[in-house]
Amino acid sequence: MEEKNQTEHQGTSNVHQIKPIRCIVKLGGAAITCKNEIEKINEENLKTVSLQLRQAMVSGSSSVKFLGMDWSKRPGISDIYSSVDDFREQPSLDSSSFIVVHGAGSFGHFQASKSGVHKGGLNQQLVKAGFVATRISVTSLNLEIVRALAREGIPSIGMSPFSCGWSTCERNIASADVSMVAKALDSGFVPVLHGDAVLDDSLGCTILSGDVIIRQLAAELKPEYIVFLTDVLGVYDRPPTEPNAMLLREIAVNEDGHWSVVKPALAERNRKVEITVAAHDTTGGMETKISEAAMIAKLGIDVYIVKAATTHSLRALSGELKGNIPDDWLGTVIRLRR
Amino acid sequence: MEEKNQTEHQGTSNVHQIKPIRCIVKLGGAAITCKNEIEKINEENLKTVSLQLRQAMVSGSSSVKFLGMDWSKRPGISDIYSSVDDFREQPSLDSSSFIVVHGAGSFGHFQASKSGVHKGGLNQQLVKAGFVATRISVTSLNLEIVRALAREGIPSIGMSPFSCGWSTCERNIASADVSMVAKALDSGFVPVLHGDAVLDDSLGCTILSGDVIIRQLAAELKPEYIVFLTDVLGVYDRPPTEPNAMLLREIAVNEDGHWSVVKPALAERNRKVEITVAAHDTTGGMETKISEAAMIAKLGIDVYIVKAATTHSLRALSGELKGNIPDDWLGTVIRLRR
Numbered sequence: 001m002e003e004k005n006q007t008e009h010q011g012t013s014n015v016h017q018i019k020p021i022r023c024i025v026k027l028g029g030a031a032i033t034c035k036n037e038i039e040k041i042n043e044e045n046l047k048t049v050s051l052q053l054r055q056a057m058v059s060g061s062s063s064v065k066f067l068g069m070d071w072s073k074r075p076g077i078s079d080i081y082s083s084v085d086d087f088r089e090q091p092s093l094d095s096s097s098f099i100v101v102h103g104a105g106s107f108g109h110f111q112a113s114k115s116g117v118h119k120g121g122l123n124q125q126l127v128k129a130g131f132v133a134t135r136i137s138v139t140s141l142n143l144e145i146v147r148a149l150a151r152e153g154i155p156s157i158g159m160s161p162f163s164c165g166w167s168t169c170e171r172n173i174a175s176a177d178v179s180m181v182a183k184a185l186d187s188g189f190v191p192v193l194h195g196d197a198v199l200d201d202s203l204g205c206t207i208l209s210g211d212v213i214i215r216q217l218a219a220e221l222k223p224e225y226i227v228f229l230t231d232v233l234g235v236y237d238r239p240p241t242e243p244n245a246m247l248l249r250e251i252a253v254n255e256d257g258h259w260s261v262v263k264p265a266l267a268e269r270n271r272k273v274e275i276t277v278a279a280h281d282t283t284g285g286m287e288t289k290i291s292e293a294a295m296i297a298k299l300g301i302d303v304y305i306v307k308a309a310t311t312h313s314l315r316a317l318s319g320e321l322k323g324n325i326p327d328d329w330l331g332t333v334i335r336l337r338r
Numbered sequence: 339m340e341e342k343n344q345t346e347h348q349g350t351s352n353v354h355q356i357k358p359i360r361c362i363v364k365l366g367g368a369a370i371t372c373k374n375e376i377e378k379i380n381e382e383n384l385k386t387v388s389l390q391l392r393q394a395m396v397s398g399s400s401s402v403k404f405l406g407m408d409w410s411k412r413p414g415i416s417d418i419y420s421s422v423d424d425f426r427e428q429p430s431l432d433s434s435s436f437i438v439v440h441g442a443g444s445f446g447h448f449q450a451s452k453s454g455v456h457k458g459g460l461n462q463q464l465v466k467a468g469f470v471a472t473r474i475s476v477t478s479l480n481l482e483i484v485r486a487l488a489r490e491g492i493p494s495i496g497m498s499p500f501s502c503g504w505s506t507c508e509r510n511i512a513s514a515d516v517s518m519v520a521k522a523l524d525s526g527f528v529p530v531l532h533g534d535a536v537l538d539d540s541l542g543c544t545i546l547s548g549d550v551i552i553r554q555l556a557a558e559l560k561p562e563y564i565v566f567l568t569d570v571l572g573v574y575d576r577p578p579t580e581p582n583a584m585l586l587r588e589i590a591v592n593e594d595g596h597w598s599v600v601k602p603a604l605a606e607r608n609r610k611v612e613i614t615v616a617a618h619d620t621t622g623g624m625e626t627k628i629s630e631a632a633m634i635a636k637l638g639i640d641v642y643i644v645k646a647a648t649t650h651s652l653r654a655l656s657g658e659l660k661g662n663i664p665d666d667w668l669g670t671v672i673r674l675r676r
Binding site: 038039067068069070071072073110111114122125126128129130131132133135136137139140143146147150153155156157158159160162163164165167177179180183184187188189199204205 | 376377405406407408409410411448449452460463464466467468469470471473474475477478481484485488491493494495496497498500501502503505515517518521522525526527537542543
């Protein structure tokens with residue numbers, strides 16, 4: 001797998017990149033914000049996710065002293081000087097390459113839907129204002145996530161897709177410059193991108209989702225694996241709140257993009273599960289998620305969908321699942337049929 | 339002046355740009371933050387500056403109802419819905435093109451100097467941490483400035499030079515992509531850039547100052563005029579706190595870049611003033627400022643250095659000074675000798 005990735009990197013001629021990327025992590029909006037309260041971060045989850053990311057990045061060093069990298073003034077915390085001085089002589093840790101992409105959750109959603117940013121029309125004052133308001137909301141979330149990661153010693157760098165020059169045409173990606181992301185990685189940083197309001201050549205503007213950003217980054221940078229951190233254990237055959245909802249443990253994707261559930265073994269019921277999944281998917285939920293994931297898996301990249309801030313997410317982030325899936329691991333693996 | 343600018347725009351072949359730029363505004367760190375208190379914004383000044391910017395952008399419409407564009411949750415303010423609904427049918431105002439660039443003031447300075455980010459050396463853990471900490475601090479200031487402008491109805495868009503792909507080599511600009519800035523302007527937004535920590539091809543990293551960013555934007559986008567908002571009335575012949583310090587009202591720049599004070603008329607004392615200015619400039623202060631401004635004025639762009647949040651700054655921002663300088667205007671004009 002590693003060798004294959006490295007070969008593919010050399011073939012990506014338009015991207016300046018030396019280090020292979022290990023993992024792209026999606027922090028789902030539902031996992032890191034409180035969905036029902038406007039602009040409220042789920043601090044506890046975010047802290048655990050940040051801690052797990054550090055553990056996964058710097059393997060075997062969970063006990064190593066680390067340098068917090070958010071030196072900003074914070075309420076209730078007076079002294080940031082002493083910890084800085086401790087690290088004057090500390091050599092750099094060699095954290096392997098991760099990219100973080102986060103959703104919006106309860107940030108940006110109200111602003112975008114109130115003004116219809118996703119439908120375009122920047123000549124209308126309300127849409128233009130909504131575009132500004134949406135970017136303010138999602139960039140404030142981005143800043144808080146960058147700070148949470150930095151406090152755990154992760155050298156995180158906020159990078160807005162809008163500023164990086166990403167734009168769309170009819171909502172499809174028209175321009176997606178990943179060169180700055182690659183340069184930041186090469187310099188040892190962890191780029192933190194997010195779903196964003198962007199310019200659209202045809203509509204004027206629209207919303208670019210975190211999932212579409214991940215698909216683009218995956219295609220261009222070929223990470224070893226991708227982890228989607230969500231607020232449920234994984235992908236189910238029906239809404240997980242329903243009785244008898246069954247966790248789909250492994251989905252195999254063919255070269256042509258078609259996919260089917262291989263674990264739990266369902267044999268003749270396969271087709272029925274697919275239909276059920278599609279049927280309950282009125283809000284771009286699981287069917288969209290599986291389809292997006294299947295497109296990534298087609299590239300030979302493992303996709304893990306797992307509940308954030310659990311032992312299962314730590315194992316996924318650490319790359320434990322690259323071979324066989326342990327029986328006691330709960331989550332959904334989507335990968336190329338072997 | 340306008341005609342000349344438009345001709346020059348057409349000559350800038352590598353930048354996609356339709357609208358001519360009216361003004362680039364530098365919000366000096368000293369004017370918008372409290373210099374002696376770490377990470378504290380001068381809220382009163384920032385509010386006045388934002389108001390004046392709106393007045394300057396939308397000429398003759400100071401009484402027009404405007405739509406605040408920061409719809410984020412704020413302490414003590416409960417309802418953001420009603421004002422949004424008021425503007426559902428409002429047509430877009432045609433604000434002329436402005437770019438805002440701000441300094442860091444009491445943001446970023448501690449983080450950068452504590453770790454030596456400007457000297458480079460990303461292989462040292464302290465420098466890497468300082469880079470992350472500096473970017474957190476300056477982007478949090480950027481977000482607050484974008485929000486303050488948006489609350490006054492200015493369609494402001496935060497754009498970090500790092501994310502836009504700006505980088506240096508030996509501290510000189512190596513790459514400065516202004517295409518996204520131009521696209522944002524063309525879509526009717528006001529880009530808000532800032533002094534930033536950036537990658538340096540030779541040193542690893544360094545600090546890119548707001549003044550250098552302005553010089554680059556001026557050369558590429560050719561605005562009609564540039565306003566530096568500071569915490570003193572303008573450029574003096576000696577530190578303004580000294581008795582008898584004299585405000586230099588107009589400085590004329592020759593095609594070769596040499597400059598001299600033309601107002602107040604000093605005749606035989608000209609040379610002495612220049613030397614005095616240079617002599618007290620130990621911290622990259624006024625001499626640097628005049629030299630930077632002279633490089634811009636050489637391009638045929640008027641530069642006004644003026645105290646923020648005064649009637650003088652409003653007149654400068656509004657473009658009142660393009661012809662003769664009124665006697666009752668206080669500030670420093672630096673422009674091509676006529």
